[in-house]
Amino acid sequence: MLDSRHFIIRTLLADGLIKEPDVRRATERAVGSGGDVLDAMVALGIVTSRRLAIARAKICEYPFFDIGQFEIDIRNSRLIPRAVAERLVAFPLFMLGDVATVAMLDPLNLQAIDQLRQLLKCDVDPVIADAEQLRALIARAYSLAGADAGSSDGPASHAEAGMVTGQEPIVAAVNQIIHGAIEASASDVHINPDENDLLIRYRVDGSLLVVQGPQRAVHEGLVQRLKVLARLDLTQTRKPQDGKFRFTYRDQAVDVRLSVVPTIHGENVVMRLLRAGTQLGPIEGLGMPDVVARDYAQLVRRPHGMILVTGPTGSGKTTTLYTALAAINTPDRNIITIEDPVEIRLPMIRQVQVNHEIGLSFASTLRSVLRQDPDVVLVGEIRDQDTAKIAVQAALTGHLVFSTLHTNDAVGSIARLRDFGVPSFAINNALLCVVAQRLVRRLCTSCCTPELDSSLFDSLPPHLRSGSFKAPQGCAICKSTGYKGRVGVYEMLRVTRRVQAAIESEENRDVIQRIAAEQGMQPMLMDGLLKASRGLTSLAETARLRPISDEEPVPSLAQPAPTDQPGRIAA
Secondary structure (H helix, E strand, C coil), X not given: CCCCHHHHHHHHHHCCCCCHHHHHHHHHHHHHHXXXXXXXXXXXXCXXXXXXXXXXXXXXXXXXXXXXXXXXXXXXXXXXXXXXXXHHCEEEEEEECCEEEEEECCCCCHHXXXXXXXXXXXXXXXXXECHHHHHHHHHHHHHHHHHHHCCCCCHHHCCHHHHCCCCCHHHHHHXXXXXXXXXXXXXXEEEEECCCCEEEEEEECCEEEEECCCCHXXXXXXXXXXXXXXXXXXXXXXXCEEEEEEEEEXXXXXXXXXXXXXXXXXXXXXXXXXXXXXXXXXXXXXXXXHHHHHHHHHHCCCCCEEEEEEXXXXXXXXXXXXXXXXXXXXXXXXXXXXECCCCCCCCCCEEEECEHHHCECHHHHHHHHCCCCCCEEEECCCCCHHHHHHHHHHHHCCCEEEEEECCCCCCHHHXXXXXXXXXXXXXHHHEEEEEEEEEEEEECCCCCEECCCHHHHCCCCHHHCCCCCEECCCCCCCCCCCEEEEEEEEEEEECCHHHHHHHHCCCCHHHHHHHHHHCCCCCHHHHHHHHHHCCCCCHHHXXXXXXXXXXXXXHHHCCCCCCCCCCCCCC
């Protein structure tokens, strides 16, 4: 077998990617640990495993294959034993006729190629892959495929202590499903049983994507394993159950909320992934329009009053609120939150998680929290009349209160508070502003193309038609969706004196909407169009922000919104 290490190091030196001191440092590390010098370079951060693979491909004159850009069929794991794949670090990617394309670390290993040829019973066409990606593919493929060979009721027969080793097939399959979701930055994992198939889907950027998973026969074993993790009743399969557990992957703690619901084809599972280590930036980094960001930053520093954020589930309301808390989180403020559940942990903030099973609701907890001498209170959601009235009363008695509502837009929150029995004078004196928001998918920068559909420009305001509009295309990086990541779109209703007068007069939402627009409120649709004109999202995504009813026109589309005016907190 030819040793290519020396040639790879020479190539990296010639390309200026490493220096001689780096080689000496890696060599000392390899000698001390008894490992490989190239592995030592990766461990020390001198060079990436991808760069090593490209250098190896260059000197061996074999093609480099980027595994991350393709969906590899994990059923190919049945073609060679796991022990062989792990020992040779090789995996069959494609079978075309009598030729197998096999990803390897070292295609110059002729003995390995000969062994693979005998196992696959066909010719082998080697390609070089990133070592980290290739080992991850082998682990995922054999873990999910190995679950098929295990007994579907295996996990229920083991003690819980024996199920955390990751060696049992079902345990390894569950771990790989959650690993894949974390790596894909998914917010939810769906395990959906059909009559003959098991569908595994990740919600990424708000859309459900189908991923490869184990066969239908292991569904019961997967559910049992998840129930063990969440400490649910293993014998109960006819009633919905909810639970939670913490999962650690690469030193990253992820809280998992588990929901199990019985269906005609078996128990349906949905897991919400909550990353405890979410990083919060400044208010200006939320992506709000400049005027909205400036007003929001001023209002969150008020000594008392109520600030509401509205939008559907998964629209980023918690991030918007916690960004504000992070901005005002100082030792001289006592900040307490009431949430269901606690999604983001911040230092110096007292965070309470509601528990309806023991009567710890939003309303009852809020009553107790107000006796804890708080300066700022965050109520996760106003769901009922009691919570609404107590929260408004707290804002009227010298506290700064943050909360969320489920309404379609900012103006709709006024009617929602009235539905909860909050009188108009209390709304006027307590409410500072309402921020409504949505998340739209961000265009993939690797494949987006100029928007050529002229029909989409017909309804645009004239001042936007010259923007740099882009359309989704689809590539391997974005999994052929055309989108990668999300960006927020916002509108803010400031409770100015004119708005207060309209609320006091019990005016309907259309009157309040018109007054707010006259005072500079820009609707979410306009913010979405402005972001589309800068190539951040597409017009197709923005179209989802249009009002559902034809009786709810967007008045500011006919002319530019007065975004250049200085933000006025009260007028």
